[in-house]
Each structure stands twice: as structure tokens, then as C-alpha cells.
Amino acid sequence: MGFANHASLLTASRGASRSGRKLRGLAVVALISLGMAAPLLAQTPPSTTKAEIAAPATAVVTPNIEGKTVEGRPFKLSSLKGKVVLVLYWSTGCAVCRDKMPELRTNYEGWAGKPFELVAVATDKRMQDVVDYERIIAQTVSTKQQFVQLWMGDSSYRDNLGAHAQLPAGYLIDKTGKIVERYVGRIPPEAWDRIADLL
Structure with a gap:
């Protein structure tokens, strides 16, 4: 599945209700496992429940x-x-x-x-x-x-x-x-x- 299809899956789940939020969470997890979530994580609002998202950090490579x-x-x-x-x-x-x-x-x-x-x-x-x-x-x-x-x-x-x-x-x-x-x-x-x- 291409990047555009992954993005549309995430977008389609945005306006949904509680079950839609679950779908969006699953979509993000799927994108993370495929290594394609970095550009989309910034667009995804933080969950109000527990969040256990791990992603490579690219903004700051050497922390101080x-x-x-x-x-x-x-x-x-x-x-x-x-x-x-x-x-x-x-x-x-x-x-x-x-x-x-x-x-x-x-x-x-x-x-x-x-x-x-x-x-x-x-x-x-x-x-x-x-x-x-x-x-x-x-x-x-x-x-x-x-x-x-x-x-x-x-x-x-x-x-x-x-x-x-x-x-x-x-x-x-x-x-x-x-x-x-x-x-x-x-x-x-x-x-x-x-x-x-x-x-």
C-alpha cells in the first residue's frame, strides 16, 4: 500500500467518533511499523488516553x-x-x-x-x-x-x-x-x- 493510501486511511479516521479514534490509533501504529509515520505524527493530535508512541526523533539529533x-x-x-x-x-x-x-x-x-x-x-x-x-x-x-x-x-x-x-x-x-x-x-x-x- 502506498504512502497516499496510508495518509488517506489516517485522514478518513479523523472526523470519526470514539471508534474512529481507535481506528486512527491503529492506523498510526501500522504506519509506525512500516516506518512511514514520521511526517504524519505531527498532524495527529495527542491521545487523551494512554499514549505509547515511539518514533525516531529527527528534529534534534544531538541533545544538550x-x-x-x-x-x-x-x-x-x-x-x-x-x-x-x-x-x-x-x-x-x-x-x-x-x-x-x-x-x-x-x-x-x-x-x-x-x-x-x-x-x-x-x-x-x-x-x-x-x-x-x-x-x-x-x-x-x-x-x-x-x-x-x-x-x-x-x-x-x-x-x-x-x-x-x-x-x-x-x-x-x-x-x-x-x-x-x-x-x-x-x-x-x-x-x-x-x-x-x-x-
Whole structure:
């Protein structure tokens, strides 16, 4: 089936009701599997339910993130070259984000000793919300499950990945420092398989 037919399938499902939204979601998944979705993902409005779309990121090939960790230590993403990095944008006010944190922490601990790092960037408006959350985590979670945490609102924070309309959002970065996948919504289980491949 040609690109035009794929595009018309997606367009035909746009004006439909709830069942139409399901059809559109299936069409996008089909296009992703065929490697033809990149031009259309930008036209597809984000789902109001859980979204587990993974697609190659082409806008920014070499990401740059720097600032201070919540503990006040200087941080540069470039210092992690040679490691596979999962960057997660989240917020303490995002229920889906909080729900996924235990799974992310467990997986992070599972990669201990491997060239892998998880970097979380909190998008909260108030630093105090992040500090309060981290205080609870420090008391209840093993240090083996605690990863780099930055706050986007800090005056030293800089990145070139832009704003994120839907949280959580993630970027998978290979050992050379290049983005290989972008995740919108929940980090899909397949991301961990991809990480294993990149290690």
C-alpha cells in the first residue's frame, strides 16, 4: 500500500467518533511499523488516553541538557557519552508519571553496572514540589534506585529539546550522544529491549 493510501486511511479516521479514534490509533501504529509515520505524527493530535508512541526523533539529533541536580551538583548530558541514556520529562502533578516511577526505578536498578543512565527532568512550576517529592523518595527508596533528577525551572537549566505538551515524554540516547527514539506518554516496555540492544 502506498504512502497516499496510508495518509488517506489516517485522514478518513479523523472526523470519526470514539471508534474512529481507535481506528486512527491503529492506523498510526501500522504506519509506525512500516516506518512511514514520521511526517504524519505531527498532524495527529495527542491521545487523551494512554499514549505509547515511539518514533525516531529527527528534529534534534544531538541533545544538550545542562544545569544543576536537585541536590545542587552541576550536570551536563554530554558527560554521559559512552552510556545509553533515557531522558524522562515528568511532573509531580502528573498521575501517569508518578504511577510509572516505581517501574522505572526497578528497571534502573536492574541495569546497575551497565553503561546506562536515567535522567529525569521535572517540569513542575515550583521547585518545592520536586524537593518534597525527592525527600520522600530518599526516605523510602533504595539508593540503588535513585537517579539523576533536575528541575527545568532552575536558572542554570538549559536544553534544546523544546517544550512537551504531553507528559511523560522521553528520549532514548545512544552511546554516541544521538537521539534514537522519542516516546510520548508512558515509556513502552519495548524501550527496555531497545536499551538492551544499544548496550
